[in-house]
Amino acid sequence: MTAATFRALHHGRATGDPLVLPGPWDAASARVLADAGFPALATPSAGIAASLGYEDGATPPDEMFAAVARIVRAVSVPVSADVEGGYGLAPKELVERILETGAVGCNLEDSEGHATLKDPQRHADWLAEVRAEAGDALFINARVDTFLVGTGEPADALARARLYLAAGADCVYPLLAPPEVLPLLREGIEGPINMAAEPDRESVAELGRLGATRITFGPGMQRYAARTIGDLAAALRV
Template sequence: MSRTIAEKRAAFRALHTAGCFVLPNPWDVGSARFLASLGFQAIATTSSGFAWSTGHADNHVTRDTVIGHLKTMVEATDLPVNADFENGFGVGPDDVAESVKLAIATGVAGLSIEDATGDATHPLFPVDVAVARLAAARRAIDESGDDVLLIGRAENFVAGAPDLADTLVRIKAYAEAGADCLYAPGIQTRAQIEAVVTAVAPKPVNILIGSSSDFTVKDLATLGVRRISVGGALARASWGGFMRAAQSLADGRFDGFAEAASGAKLNALFGAVD
């Protein structure tokens, strides 16, 4: 039985109250439905994975296109969807608030706001500006009356400013500004993860595992991590298989299809009827 948007949002919030869960990142309807078939409890969009599927680089897709994608992903499965909402598609707080209102209307259960500027010379918004932007997102959610989680992201370690001290200042400030969950993508060591979890406790923390890692889900749960996402890693894995097979074909061989998924299994998964 299909869940209502309100029920999806309530279920998503409940996931953040205890334990640790994996929040995988599909990039289209098919990948979302496959993940749902594996029993995951929620999914999150990936800005990079979606951008690549449209032939664009990450952070080079328009707000209107992303809003349409969010609506499609919400409708794809019965799972709650967390939106990778980049930096809110606006510089000023009012612009961010307007974008957040549009995202809420798609039915997402959560959305993240980054503090990255997209400018390599000044990769992060000043803390006070970043806080004002996040607070505007918080107000937009509260004024909507919808139970949407707000995730505050400190982009230091993926934006070329890998400063743990500044990261901790930022996530504490974002927690105080109303973020329900905190996220510092790019941190990798046990000490870094423990520092972030401790800094904002008891609020939940999301950790990104975007490549092969010695950590297990159990390890991260023991460190106090509440949720684990993989960003564009699944999309990159898919692209890796496609690129290897395509290169083999370009070289005049067909061995790149050796590990291809079964068409019959895919048709069964998606309910195809001849």
């Protein structure tokens, strides 16, 4: 599958009909989700970290890229990879590493260690370099972390989102933006918007109705699976 196929899934969508991208954390979960009929998948870095025994943000790059490659090999649908902040790699090497996994898209965040926001213009310039290296071969989902570690003001999210789209990002992802802010973001952003949902139908439906183009779940599915296994384990104890 190509980035063009994946990119096309984001466009021409009616309000209330978002692109729902489940988040596999290993090859087995990827197969289950693809077999359920989803047209594409989006890996969560935190979910993969948990599956490999690391804290969120602590997965060595080689292990993250290897995990993404295993997921891509396991399915026939497009896969986008959460590669956090790019692991300090130069744009050329980062793009090469992502494409080597077979992924057709990536998430790139604009905070350092989930603690400090990057300078927006410098980050936009870096995204432009990533786009230049990737050409059309990667769908770039630019995460906006102002609701995570910034002011939480919609105006700040809008300013960053516009910079990142102008730099060549295909989509913006205002992580942890409250649902009630989404209509304002939708009105001010001329491009696809990714929102994070809880892994339930009601959360997905609400975000779609409010204007989300694309919905992902972060590590929600991996954590749901872990809780389910915990419940099963508890029930098996005698």
